[in-house]
Amino acid sequence: MSLEQYKDVWAYCALDNGRLTxxxxxxxxxxxxxxDKIEQRVGAVIIGHxxxxxxxxxxxxxxxxxxxxxxxxxxxxxxxxxxxxxxxMVEKYKPYALLxxxxxxxxxxxxxxAYRLNTGLAxxxxxxAVEDYYFGPLNxxxxxxxxxxxxxxxxxxxxxxxxxxxxxxxxxxxGNFDPLPEDRSRTGEKIRxxxxxxxxxxxxxxxxxxxxxxxxxxxxxxxxxxxxGLGILKDGNGNPRNPREGYELAKKLVEVIKTHLGVxxxxxxxxALIHAELKELEGLITSExxxxxxxxxxxxxxxxxxxxxxxxxxxxxxxxxxxxxAVNTDxxxxxxxxxxxxxxxxxYQIVPRLIxxxxxxxxx
Numbered sequence: 001m002s003l004e005q006y007k008d009v010w011a012y013c014a015l016d017n018g019r020l021t022x023x024x025x026x027x028x029x030x031x032x033x034x035x036d037k038i039e040q041r042v043g044a045v046i047i048g049h050x051x052x053x054x055x056x057x058x059x060x061x062x063x064x065x066x067x068x069x070x071x072x073x074x075x076x077x078x079x080x081x082x083x084x085x086x087x088x089m090v091e092k093y094k095p096y097a098l099l100x101x102x103x104x105x106x107x108x109x110x111x112x113x114a115y116r117l118n119t120g121l122a123x124x125x126x127x128x129a130v131e132d133y134y135f136g137p138l139n140x141x142x143x144x145x146x147x148x149x150x151x152x153x154x155x156x157x158x159x160x161x162x163x164x165x166x167x168x169x170x171x172x173x174x175g176n177f178d179p180l181p182e183d184r185s186r187t188g189e190k191i192r193x194x195x196x197x198x199x200x201x202x203x204x205x206x207x208x209x210x211x212x213x214x215x216x217x218x219x220x221x222x223x224x225x226x227x228x229g230l231g232i233l234k235d236g237n238g239n240p241r242n243p244r245e246g247y248e249l250a251k252k253l254v255e256v257i258k259t260h261l262g263v264x265x266x267x268x269x270x271x272a273l274i275h276a277e278l279k280e281l282e283g284l285i286t287s288e289x290x291x292x293x294x295x296x297x298x299x300x301x302x303x304x305x306x307x308x309x310x311x312x313x314x315x316x317x318x319x320x321x322x323x324x325x326a327v328n329t330d331x332x333x334x335x336x337x338x339x340x341x342x343x344x345x346x347x348y349q350i351v352p353r354l355i356x357x358x359x360x361x362x363x364x
Contacts, residue, residue: 018050
């Protein structure tokens with residue numbers, strides 16, 4: 001395999017009612033970051049039906065070229081035909097890297113594509129970089145290799161490289177890149193592929209589609225997220241507290257922010273608190289509120305961490321927040337390493353005072 005023939009950074013884009021999803025726009029932005037570093041183009045890959053608006057949107061959002069398959073029999077996502085078509089695109093046009101969203105579709109499609117193309121896949125990344133990579137067994141330095149950055153399963157962040165195979169395939173967790181501004185004056189190349197249906201691709205058929213209703217918790221859209229951790233189990237003096245009190249206090253702070261400041265706010269929680277399965281919080285703190293590596297990634301204007309130590313697994317889910325406020329009794333809590341405003345103290349004393357300030361009209 002000649003690595004030099006592989007050019008450009010591709011982003012696989014999914015659709016929602018004919019428009020690109022926000023995570024897809026984030027993937028285009030991620031591709032732009034890498035492509036600018038290696039002075040190559042951004043390609044968007046779109047598969048479906050009635051794609052004219054989506055193709056134009058991809059270009060307006062940063063793509064230089066769009067590779068698309070627009071056929072009635074591709075209207076609904078099916079893993080086998082979609083995998084075949086993506087692989088045909090890659091084999092014909094040879095991208096340097098191919099990026100997916102780390103969601104249900106991306107986690108289904110990306111490993112199938114990587115397997116068929118005999119290349120590497122790094123999943124659930126939170127960032128990307130381009131670096132030179134020294135490969136000891138061959139005593140060789142590979143230039144401009146994609147560094148795929150993700151949390152490992154302990155307390156560190158790992159870098160994964162694919163030095164000898166192309167394209168380098170990676171999936172990226174939503175919420176880690178901001179979409180590029182829309183610019184309808186941008187122009188780009190449009191390349192339409194016209195695949196033929198293959199009966200072997202339809203061993204499984206879609207009989208019915210139903211839209212899953214959105215749940216009541218919309219952490220990703222919130223401008224302010226107030227999250228609670230195991231620290232709600234004790235006060236500043238180490239005395240046990242009913243966790244229901246901590247929940248109600250955080251919930252009241254959320255409601256006051258929404259009512260008095262007029263911004264969308266949501267209540268989040270750590271994995272540790274959710275998996276503690278405390279009877280006092282049964283039905284109140286569920287997995288849909290989880291922020292972190294195995295939960296949701298959020299990037300609000302303000303993230304308030306109440307009684308949260310700040311493990312790597314939690315931090316990767318909220319580190320993109322514009323401002324981080326941490327309240328904790330432990331001066332050595334890792335959350336203080338990334339907090340813009342850190343308060344060492346008892347949340348049961350500090351949060352009521354914060355609520356009073358907001359209710360009194362303070363918005364500074």
